[in-house]
Amino acid sequence: MRRQLMWMLVLRGGAALLFGVIALVWPAVTVVALALLFGAYALLDGVALLVSAVRRKGDQAHRLAHAAAGVLGIAAGVFTIAWPGVTALGLVVLAGAWSVITGVAELWAAVRFRRELHHEWALFAAGGASVLAGLLLWARPEVGAITIAQIIGVYALLSGGLLLTAARHLHGTTPAARLTHHARHA
Structure with missing residues (x-):
């Protein structure tokens, strides 16, 4: 069970x-392209969560x-991919809700x-970052697509790093990892 959780966190992270880097490298991307990127990310994340369930x-x-x-997540991804011409305000509301x-x-x-989990702080921090990013998106819906890309990109990088940290710590709590750790420090 821990191994499945660890790999789900690795996949999501x-x-x-990847999404965060793309959003920050090309911040002037159009709203349509940003909507497609967000849709693909939300769809992948939703599938990973559903498979885990x-x-x-x-x-x-x-x-x-x-x-x-x-x-x-799947619904948000499919909706966004089906109607990529959604306005910046609609994308902000959708991304913020998700x-x-x-x-x-x-x-x-x-x-x-x-x-x-033993190191639940990483998952707690990822959740807090996600809520904060959503609230920031709702607070300033009139900002342009570049700012939206930057907010979502920074959130995705932070969340991805924290999810990978949680996976690493979870991997470190397996019996084999504890034996290896004890053998190295004996």
Whole structure:
């Protein structure tokens, strides 16, 4: 179960880093291209969460939270890809809603599984960053596409780094990793 969680965090973190770099390298990208990039990212993240919910055994509430966040991510991605001509304001509202919902789910998971994760601060920080990014997007919807790309790009880099940190710490808590650590320091 830990291994599946670790790989899901790696997949989500890697996708977030890739999206963040693209959004920052080409900030003058049109709203249509930005909408397609966001749609692809939300779709990939939603699929990863939904797969995690289906594969995960045990805690029904956690599976339901992953499934709900996954379905919302897939819906946001499909909607955005189907109508890429959405206005900057519509993209801000959609990206902000997705970011806040995803962040709240990550905060809930960090609190709920704090004893199992051991380094829940990274997931908690990723959730907080996600909520903050969503609120910033809602606070200033009149900003241009370049600023939107920069906010989303910075959020994605921060979130991706934190998710990869959580995966690394989770990997370090496996029995094999503890044995290797103890063998090196003996």
